Amino acid sequence: MTQKVALITGSSRGIGKATALRLAQEGYDIVINYARSKSSALKVAEEIEALGRKVLVVKANVGDVSKIKAMFQQIEEEFGRLDIFVNNAASGVQRPIMELEENHWDWTLNINSKALLFCAQEAAKLMEKNGGGKIVSISSLGSIRYLENYTVVGVSKAALEALTRYLAVELAPKNIVVNAVSGGAVDTEALTHFPNREELLQEAKEKTPAGRMVEIEDMVNCVMFLLSENSSMIRGQTIIVDGGISLLV
Numbered sequence: 001m002t003q004k005v006a007l008i009t010g011s012s013r014g015i016g017k018a019t020a021l022r023l024a025q026e027g028y029d030i031v032i033n034y035a036r037s038k039s040s041a042l043k044v045a046e047e048i049e050a051l052g053r054k055v056l057v058v059k060a061n062v063g064d065v066s067k068i069k070a071m072f073q074q075i076e077e078e079f080g081r082l083d084i085f086v087n088n089a090a091s092g093v094q095r096p097i098m099e100l101e102e103n104h105w106d107w108t109l110n111i112n113s114k115a116l117l118f119c120a121q122e123a124a125k126l127m128e129k130n131g132g133g134k135i136v137s138i139s140s141l142g143s144i145r146y147l148e149n150y151t152v153v154g155v156s157k158a159a160l161e162a163l164t165r166y167l168a169v170e171l172a173p174k175n176i177v178v179n180a181v182s183g184g185a186v187d188t189e190a191l192t193h194f195p196n197r198e199e200l201l202q203e204a205k206e207k208t209p210a211g212r213m214v215e216i217e218d219m220v221n222c223v224m225f226l227l228s229e230n231s232s233m234i235r236g237q238t239i240i241v242d243g244g245i246s247l248l249v
Contacts, residue, residue: 003054005079007031009062009119010089012040015138015186018220019086021047023227029054031075031082033089035061054079062089063110065118072122082126084227087116087137087160092153105152112156113163120167124176132175134227137164138219139182139238141246157182161238168236179226179234184214184242203245210243218243 006023010016012034020030021044030048032055034041041057048055056078060067075082091111093104116137127133141147142154143161161180168178185204204213222241225231240246 003029003079004083005029005031005075005081006084006086007033007075007082007123008086008088009033009115010035011086012037012044015183015216015219015223016086016088017044018216019088019223020044021051022220022224023084023086024048024051024053024055026224027053028084029056029079031055031079032057033060033062033071035059035089061111062115062119063091063107065114068115068118068122072119072126076126081130082123083130083133085119085123085127085133085135086223086227087119087135089115090138090153092156094149094153095151096149097151100152108152109156109159112153113159116160116163116167120163120171120178124171124174127176128174132177135167135171135176135178136223136226137161137180138223139180141182141184141240141242143182143238145246164238165236172235177226177232177235179231179236180238181219181222181226182238182240182242183219184208184240184245186214186216186219204243207248208243208245209247212243214241214243 006028008016008020011020011032024030032041045055045057058071060071092108139157139161142150143157164180185200218241
């Protein structure tokens with residue numbers, strides 16, 4: 001019951017996977033969450049176990065509150081605690097505004113925004129038992145600037161960032177620190193779903209002031225900083241990791 005535990009949603013690939021492995025290397029037992037890719041999740045679990053850490057693999061669509069509650073029940077039964085929650089799972093429909101339908105809106109907002117609220121509620125209940133914890137969400141530049149075909153995803157990420165601020169205030173008395181990390185274009189599997197993927201990657205490579213596009217490790221480094229004691233007085237903030245590209249007009 002004294003071994004610290006971290007939950008990373010959507011951790012069968014990409015930024016979620018890399019964060020889970022880094023936390024395992026730091027000595028945390030890990031909860032891997034996935035929605036569809038069981039084989040990928042199990043491979044990540046094997047890597048974590050090879051590091052000598054315990055791992056729990058949970059299938060759950062975090063856009064469904066009943067699935068969220070069931071996932072946290074499993075975590076409590078397996079570990080009896082939670083110290084870190086990385087809200088990484090994301091999905092979304094990418095179409096022009098005039099082609100968006102109600103189910104596109106509901107699906108995207110449920111997974112990208114609603115999930116944070118109800119996962120945070122459950123996480124806070126477990127964290128409070130151990131004297132506190134850390135919550136970090138993954139956002140994107142589409143929350144604050146126009147990206148083609150990104151309307152509903154951008155709105156969902158803007159909601160995530162606003163919710164981060166509210167959670168930071170209301171969970172502070174429980175010694176729970178809440179922040180977010182917003183990334184520029186990162187060449188992950190998720191980017192393959194972008195209709196204009198090649199254009200985005202080319203722009204990031206050519207225009208990023210830092211001289212290169214953002215990589216997964218850049219995002220993970222920022223997440224790990226926000227999960228450390230070095231950032232305990234940073235609350236409710238969204239830190240942008242984009243090599244400076246959002247500073248350009």
